[in-house]
Amino acid sequence: MSDILLQADKLAVTYTSTRGPVVALQDLSTRLHQGEFLSVLGPSGCGKSTLLKVVAGLLRPSGGSVTLAGAPITGPRPDVGIVFQQPTLLPWQTVLDNVLLPVRTLGMDLAAGRDKAMQLLKLVGLDKFARHYPNELSGGMQQRVGIARGIIHDPTLLLMDEPFAALDAMTREHMMLELQRIWMATGKSVVFITHSIPEAVFLSDRIAVLSARPGRTIREVEIDLPRPRTLATMADPRFTEICNELRALFTDLVKFD
Amino acid sequence: MNLMHERLKTVLYPLITFAVLLAVWEIAIRVFKVPNFILPTPVSVVQALYRGYVEGLYWQHFFFTLQSMLFGYLLGCTLAFMLGCLFAESRTFERMLYPFVVALQSMPKVALAPLIIVWFGFGIESKIVMVALVCFFPMFINTAMGLKHTNPALLDLMNAFSASRWHILTRIKIPSAAGHIFAGLQIAIVLGLIGAVVAEFVSSTKGLGHLINASAVNLETNTMFAALLSLAVLGILGSQVVRLLHAKVVFWDKQASSQAIVSE
Ligand SMILES: Nc1ncnc2c1ncn2[C@@H]1O[C@H](COP(=O)(O)OP(=O)(O)OP(=O)(O)O)[C@@H](O)[C@H]1O
Ligand SMILES: [Mg+2]
Numbered sequence: 001m002s003d004i005l006l007q008a009d010k011l012a013v014t015y016t017s018t019r020g021p022v023v024a025l026q027d028l029s030t031r032l033h034q035g036e037f038l039s040v041l042g043p044s045g046c047g048k049s050t051l052l053k054v055v056a057g058l059l060r061p062s063g064g065s066v067t068l069a070g071a072p073i074t075g076p077r078p079d080v081g082i083v084f085q086q087p088t089l090l091p092w093q094t095v096l097d098n099v100l101l102p103v104r105t106l107g108m109d110l111a112a113g114r115d116k117a118m119q120l121l122k123l124v125g126l127d128k129f130a131r132h133y134p135n136e137l138s139g140g141m142q143q144r145v146g147i148a149r150g151i152i153h154d155p156t157l158l159l160m161d162e163p164f165a166a167l168d169a170m171t172r173e174h175m176m177l178e179l180q181r182i183w184m185a186t187g188k189s190v191v192f193i194t195h196s197i198p199e200a201v202f203l204s205d206r207i208a209v210l211s212a213r214p215g216r217t218i219r220e221v222e223i224d225l226p227r228p229r230t231l232a233t234m235a236d237p238r239f240t241e242i243c244n245e246l247r248a249l250f251t252d253l254v255k256f257d
Numbered sequence: 258m259n260l261m262h263e264r265l266k267t268v269l270y271p272l273i274t275f276a277v278l279l280a281v282w283e284i285a286i287r288v289f290k291v292p293n294f295i296l297p298t299p300v301s302v303v304q305a306l307y308r309g310y311v312e313g314l315y316w317q318h319f320f321f322t323l324q325s326m327l328f329g330y331l332l333g334c335t336l337a338f339m340l341g342c343l344f345a346e347s348r349t350f351e352r353m354l355y356p357f358v359v360a361l362q363s364m365p366k367v368a369l370a371p372l373i374i375v376w377f378g379f380g381i382e383s384k385i386v387m388v389a390l391v392c393f394f395p396m397f398i399n400t401a402m403g404l405k406h407t408n409p410a411l412l413d414l415m416n417a418f419s420a421s422r423w424h425i426l427t428r429i430k431i432p433s434a435a436g437h438i439f440a441g442l443q444i445a446i447v448l449g450l451i452g453a454v455v456a457e458f459v460s461s462t463k464g465l466g467h468l469i470n471a472s473a474v475n476l477e478t479n480t481m482f483a484a485l486l487s488l489a490v491l492g493i494l495g496s497q498v499v500r501l502l503h504a505k506v507v508f509w510d511k512q513a514s515s516q517a518i519v520s521e
Contacts, residue, residue, distance in 0.1 A: 056417050075416075082417045088410050091509040092432045105420035133509060153418075 005069055005157065005189050006032035006055065012063030012214075013050050024050040026214035027064070032157075032189055039192045039200035041246065042210030048193045049085055051215070052159050055191060056082050068157070078106050081155030083163045085193075087142035089134040095121065095145050096130040102153040113152065120148035123178060125171070140167045147175070151182070158190045164199065173231065176202055180228060197246045201239060202229055209249060219249060297479035305483040319487055321463040322453055325381055326491065329388020330449045334442060337393045341400025346426065362398065366391045367455045374460045384456045384464065391452035392445035399444070403437025404430045436510060439503040446495040454488065465491075 011028040014021050024047040032038045042048050053059040054066055057076040066073050068080075081102070089098045096117055103113035121127045124144035126137075134142055143166045151158060164172045180203060183190055194200050200207050201223055209219040223242060225233055233239055279299045285291065286298050293301065309315030343350050344358075370387055377383035407430045415425045431438075457466025465484045472480035 053413070058413050058416055076419050078419050080417075084410070084414065086410060088414045090411070090429070090432070092507075101414075102418040105415065105418045105424055135509060135511075 003034045004031050005034045005036075006066070006191070008051075008055075008064070008066045010064035011051070011054065011061050011066055013047065013054060013059065014062045015050075023214040025054075025061075026216055028210070028216045029064075030208045030217050030220070032191060035187045035189055037183055037190045037192065037203055037205045039194055039204040039207045040210060041194060041197065041200050041207055041250075042215055043212050043250070044195070046210045046213045047215035048210065049161055051210075052082070052161050052191065052193060055157075056080060056159055078153065079155050080157045080159065081150040081153060083146050083150035083158075083160040085161040085165070087134070087139070087146040087166075089142055089145055091134050094131050094133060095126060095137070098134065098145055099148045099152055101149055106153055108153060116152055117148065120152055121145075124148050124175070140171060143167065144171075144175070154186070156188060158188050160190065161193045162195060163192075165195065172199070177230075179203065184228060197243050197250070198234065198239075201225075201242050201246070202234065207246070209246070221246065294476035294478055297482055301479040302482040302486070305477075305479040306486065309480075309483055315465075315468070315483070315487065318463055318465050318468045318484070319491075321381065321384075321461075321467075322450075322457070322465045322488070323491060325384035325388055325453045325456070325464070326449055326495070329385040329453065330392050330446060330495075332385065333389030333392030333449070334396045334445055336389070337396035337441070337445075338400050338438070341397045342404065342426065342431075344397070344401045345404035345430075346422075358397070362394055366394065367452060370452075370455050370459045373456065379460050379462060381463075384453055384461065387456035388449045388452045391448045395444040395448060396438075396441040399437045399441025400434065403434025403441075406437075407433045435507045439499065439507060442499050443496065443503070446499055447492065450488065450492050450495065 008028055008030050011025055012023070013025040014023050016022075028047075028051065030038075030040075040048050040051065050059065054061050055068070055073065057073050057080070068077070089095075090101070093101075096114070099117040099120060100110070100113050102108075103110060103117070118127060118130065121130055124147055126141060126144055126148070129137060129141065134145070137145070143163060147160075147163050150160065150163075164175055167175060176199060179190075182188070190203075192200070192203060204223050207221045207223065208217050209221070210216065211218045221242065225236065225238060225242075282296075283299050286296060297305075306315075310319075344354060345351075367387075369390065373387050373390070374383050377386050404426075411429050411433065412425065415429055420428075453464070454466035454469075457464040458470050461467040461470075465488050468484040469481050472478075472484070
C-alpha cells in the first residue's frame with residue numbers, strides 16, 4: 001500500500017468560456033496508492049469531474065502536474081477505465097455492444113470479450129437486456145451499462161464519476177457491495193467521485209474532501225473500518241461518527257450566498 | 258379500430274381536397290369559357306396522360322428525367338459525402354476550401370446550366386452533371402456540419418477508450434450526424450429534380466422538362482400539365498424513398514423522419 005500510483009501536485013485547471021476564464025481547480029494536491037480506494041467528496045461544481053478528466057488524459061491541466069506510475073499523463077491510456085457522470089451510451093448500439101466498446105477500440109479478443117460482457121451485465125442485473133437499445137432503458141439501468149463498460153477491459157486504475165447517483169437506494173447498496181467485492185478480488189486502484197457521504201465512507205480507504213470552486217483538497221480522511229464491509233457496517237457507531245464528522249465539514253462548504 | 262379510422266382520414270381528406278379542386282377547375286373553365294390553350298380541362302389532362310403513358314410516348318421522357326436524376330443524385334451526394342468528411346476531419350482542408358464554399362453556396366447553381374450544356378453536350382451527361390452539381394452543396398454542408406457537431410461527451414468517451422480516428426469517424430461521428438446527413442439527402446432530392454428540369458429547359462431532346470418546353474411552343478397546355486404531374490410524382494416518390502430510408506437507418510431517433518424539413 002505504500003507505492004504511489006497517482007500523484008497530483010498543485011494541479012490547476014482553467015476553462016476558457018465565452019463568459020471569460022473559469023478556474024475549476026487550483027492548487028489541488030492528492031495522491032493514490034497502488035490498490036487504494038480513494039473517494040473524492042466535494043460540493044457540486046467544485047471541479048470533481050474536471051479532476052477525473054485530467055486523470056483520464058482527456059483534459060490538459062493549466063498548471064501543476066499529475067503523474068501516473070511516475071510518468072506525466074499525456075493522454076488516455078488503455079489500462080485506465082472510466083465511468084462517466086452521464087451514462088454516455090451510443091444510442092445506435094445494443095447494450096451488449098455498448099459494453100463491448102473498449103474491447104473493440106483496444107483491439108481485444110471479441111469472443112472472450114462477449115463472455116466477459118455477459119458476465120458483467122449479469123453482475124449489474126441487466127443480462128436480460130443485452131439485446132436492447134439504450135433508449136429502452138431507464139436512467140439507472142443506463143448508468144449500470146456504463147459501469148460494466150468501464151471495467152470490461154480489466155483496467156488497473158478505475159475512475160468513477162458519481163456512478164451510483166442515478167440508482168435507487170436498494171440497487172445502490174447492492175452495487176456498493178459488488179464494487180467492494182470486485183475491488184477486493186482484483187486489487188484495482190479506484191478514484192471514486194461522489195456526493196454521498198455514507199457511500200464514500202463505506203467504500204473508501206481514504207476520502208479527499210474538496211473545497212467549493214476552485215476546488216482544492218481541504219481535508220483527507222483515512223477510513224480504517226475493517227474489510228469486507230457489510231450492510232451491518234453502516235450501523236457501526238464508528239461509521240456514523242465518521243459520517244457525522246464529514247457532514248459537519250460539508251455544511252460549512254456548501255453555503256450559497 | 259380508431260387507428261384505422263385515423264389512417265382512413267389521412268388518405269381520404271386530401272382526396273376530398275383534390276376532388277373539390279378538380280371540380281372548381283372544370284366549372285371555372287366552362288363558366289368563364291377559358292380557351293383550352295390557356296388552361297386545359299382536367300379531362301383533357303387525363304386524356305393526355307392516358308395517351309402518353311398507355312400508348313407509351315411519355316415513358317422515354319419520364320425515364321430520361323428519372324435516370325439523370327438518379328445518377329446525378331448518387332454522383333453528387335457520394336462526392337459531397339466524401340468531401341464533407343474530409344472537410345470536417347482536416348483543419349488544413351477546411352481552411353483551404355472554406356472561402357470558396359461560402360462563395361459558391363450563395364450562387365444559384367442552376368445559372369450554370371448553359372455552360373454545362375456547352376461542356377457536356379445535349380445528351381444525358383449534361384443533365385447528370387447538372388443534377389450532381391445542385392445536389393452537392395446541401396449534402397456537403399449538412400455532412401460537414403453534422404460531423405462537426407458530434408456530442409463532445411461521446412468524443413470524450415471514445416478518446417478515453419483509446420479509439421482510433423477512423424473508428425471515431427465511422428462508428429461515432431457518422432452515426433451521430435445521420436440526422437443531418439439525411440436532411441441533406443432530402444434537400445438534395447428536391448433540388449436535384451429542379452436541376453434536371455432546368456438543364457432540360459436549356460437544351461435537350463428528351464425528358465419531362467423538355468416535354469414542357471416543346472409543348473409550350475405549340476400551346477399544348479394539356480401536355481404541359483401532364484408533364485408537370487409526372488414531375489410531381491417523381492419528386493414525391495424520391496422524397497418518400499429518402500424519408501423511409503431515414504426512418505429505417507436512423508432507427509434510434511424516434512423523430513428522425515419528421516426532422517428533415519425541406520425548403521427551397
Ligand atoms: N467546458 C467547460 N467550460 C467552462 N466551464 C466549465 C466547463 N466544464 C466545467 N466547467 C466549470 O467548471 C466547474 C467545475 O465543473 P465540474 O464538472 O468539474 O464540477 P463537478 O464537481 O463535477 O460538479 P458536479 O458534482 O455537479 O458534477 C464548474 O463551475 C463548471 O461551471
Ligand atoms: Mg461532475
